[in-house]
Amino acid sequence: xxxxxxxxxxxxxxxxxxxxxxxxxxxxxxxxxxxxxxxxxxxxxxxxxxxxxxxxxxxxxxxxxxxxxxxxxxxxxxxxxxxxxxxxxxxxxxxxxxxxxxxxxxxxxxxxxxxxxxxxxxxxxxxxxxxxxxxxxxxxxxxxxxxxxxxxxxxxxxxxxxxxxxxxxxxxxxxxxxxxxxxxxxxxxxxxxxxxxxxxxxxxxxxxxxxxxxxxxxxxxxxxxxxxxxxxxxxxxxxxxxxxxxxxxxxxxxxxxxxxxxxxxxxxxxxxxxxxx
Amino acid sequence: xxxxxxxxxxxxxxxxxxxxxxxxxxxxxxxxxxxxxxxxxxxxxxxxxxxxxxxxxxxxxxxxxxxxxxxxxxxxxxxxxxxxxxxxxxxxxxxxxxxxxxxxxxxxxxxxxxxxxxxxxxxxxxxxxxxxxxxxxxxxxxxxxxxxxxxxxxxxxxxxxxxxxxxxxxxxxxxxxxxxxxxxxxxxxxxxxxxxxxxxxxxxxxxxxxxxxxxxxxxxxxxxxxxxxxxxxxxxxxxxxxxxxxxxxxxxxxxxxxxxxxxxxxxxxxxxxxxxxxxxxxxxxxxxxxxxxxxxxxxxxxxxxxxxxxxxxxxxxxxxxx
Numbered sequence: 001x002x003x004x005x006x007x008x009x010x011x012x013x014x015x016x017x018x019x020x021x022x023x024x025x026x027x028x029x030x031x032x033x034x035x036x037x038x039x040x041x042x043x044x045x046x047x048x049x050x051x052x053x054x055x056x057x058x059x060x061x062x063x064x065x066x067x068x069x070x071x072x073x074x075x076x077x078x079x080x081x082x083x084x085x086x087x088x089x090x091x092x093x094x095x096x097x098x099x100x101x102x103x104x105x106x107x108x109x110x111x112x113x114x115x116x117x118x119x120x121x122x123x124x125x126x127x128x129x130x131x132x133x134x135x136x137x138x139x140x141x142x143x144x145x146x147x148x149x150x151x152x153x154x155x156x157x158x159x160x161x162x163x164x165x166x167x168x169x170x171x172x173x174x175x176x177x178x179x180x181x182x183x184x185x186x187x188x189x190x191x192x193x194x195x196x197x198x199x200x201x202x203x204x205x206x207x208x209x210x211x212x213x214x215x216x217x218x219x220x221x222x223x224x225x226x227x228x229x230x231x232x233x234x235x236x237x238x239x240x241x242x243x244x245x246x247x248x249x250x251x252x253x254x255x256x257x258x259x260x261x262x263x264x265x266x267x268x269x270x271x272x273x274x275x276x277x
Numbered sequence: 278x279x280x281x282x283x284x285x286x287x288x289x290x291x292x293x294x295x296x297x298x299x300x301x302x303x304x305x306x307x308x309x310x311x312x313x314x315x316x317x318x319x320x321x322x323x324x325x326x327x328x329x330x331x332x333x334x335x336x337x338x339x340x341x342x343x344x345x346x347x348x349x350x351x352x353x354x355x356x357x358x359x360x361x362x363x364x365x366x367x368x369x370x371x372x373x374x375x376x377x378x379x380x381x382x383x384x385x386x387x388x389x390x391x392x393x394x395x396x397x398x399x400x401x402x403x404x405x406x407x408x409x410x411x412x413x414x415x416x417x418x419x420x421x422x423x424x425x426x427x428x429x430x431x432x433x434x435x436x437x438x439x440x441x442x443x444x445x446x447x448x449x450x451x452x453x454x455x456x457x458x459x460x461x462x463x464x465x466x467x468x469x470x471x472x473x474x475x476x477x478x479x480x481x482x483x484x485x486x487x488x489x490x491x492x493x494x495x496x497x498x499x500x501x502x503x504x505x506x507x508x509x510x511x512x513x514x515x516x517x518x519x520x521x522x523x524x525x526x527x528x529x530x531x532x533x534x535x536x537x538x539x540x541x542x543x544x545x546x547x548x549x550x551x552x553x554x555x556x557x558x559x560x561x562x563x564x565x566x567x568x569x570x571x572x573x574x575x576x577x578x579x580x581x582x583x584x585x586x587x588x589x590x591x592x593x594x595x596x597x598x599x
Contacts (some may be wrong), residue, residue, distance in 0.1 A: 026377030
């Protein structure tokens with residue numbers, strides 16, 4: 001094909017500028033070829049299910065030796081969900097990696113010359129990360145649950161169908177809320193423009209309340225830690241199964257999470273538009 | 278056409294670009310010259326809407342870049358050849374850019390062929406040499422078949438054959454009526470490629486003119502005259518306004534052209550053994566300009582008093598750093 005032959009064809013349609021769907025398709029064409037995105041997506045799903053199955057095996061093998069008080073606490077809904085650690089980290093990394101590599105190698109300048117309306121680029125990445133981690137989060141949640149139940153049944157432990165209200169709420173809300181930390185990671189990526197800082201930032205936000213929250217005085221747990229996205233999300237996912245001073249009413253928890261997401265994305269858009277690329 | 282008016286960019290304490298004004302016209306290759314760190318890349322990034330000017334404005338075809346509805350069809354730029362994701366193949370890279378700019382996907386194989394990368398289209402760019410990256414960058418700039426093209430140091434990393442290819446490509450693009458703006462810190466390269474040059478130093482405009490005009494003003498541009506009657510003829514030439522230097526018995530004449538000198542010799546019946554015009558290299562002219570640019574500017578047609586003032590200020594700063 002000669003350049004001259006296609007030249008005329010191109011100029012005929014030159015008047016129509018790209019729209020949001022073009023930006024979305026371009027971002028998808030770009031991100032889906034990145035190995036960091038593929039690996040974090042695959043590992044988040046596979047490792048979370050493997051971890052749940054493995055922990056199930058350990059529980060099955062040792063259950064008979066547990067003290068009666070601990071045996072009474074066995075929960076066939078909660079216990080298979082331990083693998084969530086892997087999916088939370090994997091998908092959060094995916095969110096950061098949808099942004100920062102471009103800043104590392106300067107590709108972002110090409111992105112913003114092709115799409116000078118930078119908010120479109122941010123929103124396209126938001127949609128792609130949301131879609132990927134929603135699908136991946138659902139796969140991970142159901143995978144963990146089924147793997148756990150399968151292992152428990154072979155060990156003659158109590159199991160629970162996923163179709164009970166309690167189980168369905170936990171499994172579905174894990175999937176639905178999975179995009180939260182990836183999106184916060186994406187925003188931190190846009191703000192720090194650095195892979196190391198982005199991953200560190202999102203993991204601190206993810207784990208700090210888990211690790212340091214319980215060490216704080218009760219008032220702080222109830223009024224400060226509870227406003228962080230992790231505890232707010234957990235009150236939606238397992239608020240009906242577990243008690244914690246950091247949990248809110250599930251509806252309030254959902255609102256807190258939504259506020260974090262809206263704030264983080266709005267801040268990203270504002271900064272990306274204002275700063276030099 | 279690219280137009281820059283009073284463009285200024287400050288990074289903290291440093292003034293990277295200082296009240297820069299110039300126009301880049303279609304149909305010719307315009308060189309953008311200056312030492313490393315003189316503000317060329319910053320200027321180009323501001324033209325492409327990437328960096329916000331501290332003051333002033335840059336427009337492409339009369340519009341702010343960020344206001345172009347189909348930017349890739351109007352402007353193509355190679356700003357940094359290494360800014361490619363190493364995990365993507367050349368074709369994947371061009372495909373997403375084409376999609377983002379709403380360029381027909383048919384252009385992808387076309388530009389790959391144009392830059393000679395069609396055989397490595399499905400290889401990851403991580404394994405590309407700098408020369409191949411430059412070609413891919415040029416292909417990216419050409420995707421939307423734009424009327425305005427900007428290249429930041431396009432020959433870096435290219436072998437001699439590649440350099441000649443870029444040179445011819447730039448000239449061809451200009452001959453098709455496009456605006457072609459090329460930066461370089463290599464004077465010799467620009468001399469072989471550009472018709473018009475814009476020279477900046479420390480973010481300020483030093484010169485803006487055709488290479489011919491630039492080099493004519495240089496003391497290194499002269500007509501070499503050898504004649505047995507050197508003393509007598511020197512007097513004649515000085516009377517006619519020529520400035521004379523002597524070198525190994527030859528007269529080096531400035532401010533008079535070879536035809537005029539020949540006519541004068543014929544009229545006086547003076548035999549000439551040699552009459553050869555010598556044009557200064559751009560490089561020599563450039564170094565003089567940084568000392569002598571006010572004199573140069575005053576020769577240029579259409580140079581406004583403002584330009585001269587800016588140039589004088591640039592001069593003073595250049596002197597300071599010496």
